[in-house]
Amino acid sequence: MEATLxxxxxxxxxxSTKKTHRYRPIIRYMYEQKRIFNTEVLPIEIFNYLIQHPRFDDYTMEELIADLNALVKSNNLTEIPDNTEVEGIEDFKRNRRLFVLTDFTFEIEKMLTSFEKNFHRIGTSLEPTLPEKLYNSLHRLREFSRRxxxxxxxxxxLNEVWEDMFDKFFKLDSNASMYLSHINAEKLEVIMAQPDAFIVFKDEFVAYLTNFILxxxxxAPYIEQLLRDIEGSGFAILKKYLIQFQRSIPKTEVIPDSDFEMAYDEVWLGVTHWFISRDEKESKVRQLERRTNSSIVRVTKLAQQAAERQFYTRNRKTDYLHxxxxxxxxxxxxEAGELFSFLFGFDNIKHFKTNGKETDSAKYTIWDCQPEEVDITYRAKQPTDKQTKRSLKVPAMGxxxxxxxxxxxxxxxYEEKEIKKLLDCNYLALRELxxxxxxxxxxxxxxxxxxMLSKMQDSNICEGRTEHGVKFKLAQVSDDIIELHSPDGILTLPDYEFTFSEVK
Incomplete structure (x- = not known):
């Protein structure tokens, strides 16, 4: 373990400091300037950029100089003094100082921008042809392993084929993991706020992801077989020739063969673990298949819920106006009554059931049926005298x-009387009981x-009716927890108050 850890x-x-809201815009501006090869930046350039944002309306050049000095101390910036002729000391202090973003900070910002881009989209695409391309690369490696x-x-x-294989594998692993992590994260909740967009997204997602998994x-089985054919002596041959190629490249420092060997072993181990299950550990491809299937089911259920919620909350005002x-x-x-009956049907209409149509032909309608007589005689048996006496008999009570x-x-x-006393008070504070x-x-x-069942959103007031028909409002008047004493125990609950009104 290295000491730097x-x-x-x-x-x-x-x-993560108290001045992060000022440091990060400065660093991001320096990063963007370095990306376009404007590495040395004057303080006035940074100041003109910052004051364009409303949050920097009260920002002064003195505060900027103090922030730049703090960033220099934390190794985020490097100061390069400009010793050319200046008009005065203030001009030298403010405008003749150049600042450069350090390489370490540049890589941090590069990583952050990459994360921000990936966070604000649903993820990278799962290229369906990646598994086939990886198979082709491994097939060529197997041919080299037999030489x-x-x-x-x-x-x-051989080195080109190895690099191509690693590139395809790295893209497959990173893209698949990134895509599924976004699908399983809160990004779906953002799409759920737009039901129409979510349903369209669901169809594309299921079709695309299904194609990738297929x-x-x-x-996957052919790739696994290739890996099993190469591992062992075949991979040892590949590793020997790959190290031989690395030794043929001129380098400024001597790198031992053990470092190359460790690097190749780590890559090969990652590829084999991705496709081959070891002991009780499931391979990554099996995990990806299982997680993909569960994601498809989850997205489909969310889409169904979104469609149902849209149906129940749909405003029918336009329909009724039409x-x-x-x-x-x-x-x-x-005529208006006839149209109304077509639109909404008849109230309390009676239906008659027949034996059905004589044929299943689509051209045959109910009007082509022959009339049918239905006997509606009441056929219930009349109760006998014995049954009547038995039903009227009341069992004796001891x-x-x-x-x-x-x-x-x-x-x-007694209970009804006591509860009615509470309802007649019109106001009931549980803490006073x-x-x-x-x-x-x-x-x-x-x-x-x-x-609570009828609680309105963003409101602390609930409404309801008691079993006696009395309407009430329930409100939590404080954050205190009160105690309600009874002979059989003590109940703790929030500080509620009831207000009773009319009887339904």
């Missing part, structure tokens, strides 16, 4: 059951539940 990265400190001798031209061609499934215009254009009330029934009726009357009986606590919980 235990030290701070000073160059990244500008991303016993190679000349200089063969070594160059192509991958078609080539129908009203059609009715209004009729000559008289009778003294104990009768006493229990009276107690239950008395308890029910003392010890209440369990049936009152249960009634209060039922009212809270009914109110």
């Amino acid at each position: 235990f030290s701070d990265v000073r160059e990244a400190s500008y991303l 016993k001798n190679m000349d200089k031209e063969d070594l160059v061609f 192509e991958l499934k078609k080539n 129908l009203a215009k059609m009715v209004h254009q009729q000559n008289n009330l009778e 003294e104990e059951a009768l006493q229990r029934k009276r107690m239950l009726e008395a308890q029910r009357d 003392g010890t209440v009986e369990p049936f009152i606590r249960n009634a209060i919980l039922t009212w809270i539940n009914k109110g």
